[in-house]
Amino acid sequence: MNYIVKRDPLSKLVADSNMVLHQIKNIKPRIKRMRNRLSLVNKVRWLFLKIVFDTLGPEMECLKTSMNLLLSLISLDVINSRERSRAVRKEM
Numbered sequence: 001m002n003y004i005v006k007r008d009p010l011s012k013l014v015a016d017s018n019m020v021l022h023q024i025k026n027i028k029p030r031i032k033r034m035r036n037r038l039s040l041v042n043k044v045r046w047l048f049l050k051i052v053f054d055t056l057g058p059e060m061e062c063l064k065t066s067m068n069l070l071l072s073l074i075s076l077d078v079i080n081s082r083e084r085s086r087a088v089r090k091e092m
Contacts, residue, residue, distance in 0.1 A: 004073065013066055020059050027053055 004010070030049060034042045 004070070009066070009070060013063060013070070016059075016063055016066075020056060020063065023052070023056060023059075027056075 027049060030045075031053075034046060034049075
């Protein structure tokens with residue numbers, strides 16, 4: 001828990017999450033505009049948007065992994081704290 005308190009990884013996760021959400025919000029209207037027209041220009045535009053769109057998957061996966069790791073660390077710390085409390089009570 002000391003690591004979490006000292007380094008504050010939650011702020012980084014929030015900032016990264018906001019960045020991904022911003023990218024999704026930027027892409028969404030462009031994709032909607034392209035759906036109505038299937039011209040050659042839109043097909044070329046889609047190729048460029050697809051690159052941006054495809055990079056969001058790994059970014060979201062990275063955020064998910066970081067959150068899972070953080071939750072595991074917190075759970076482990078809670079379990080360790082309980083065990084230490086039990087050990088102290090047994091000593092008394």
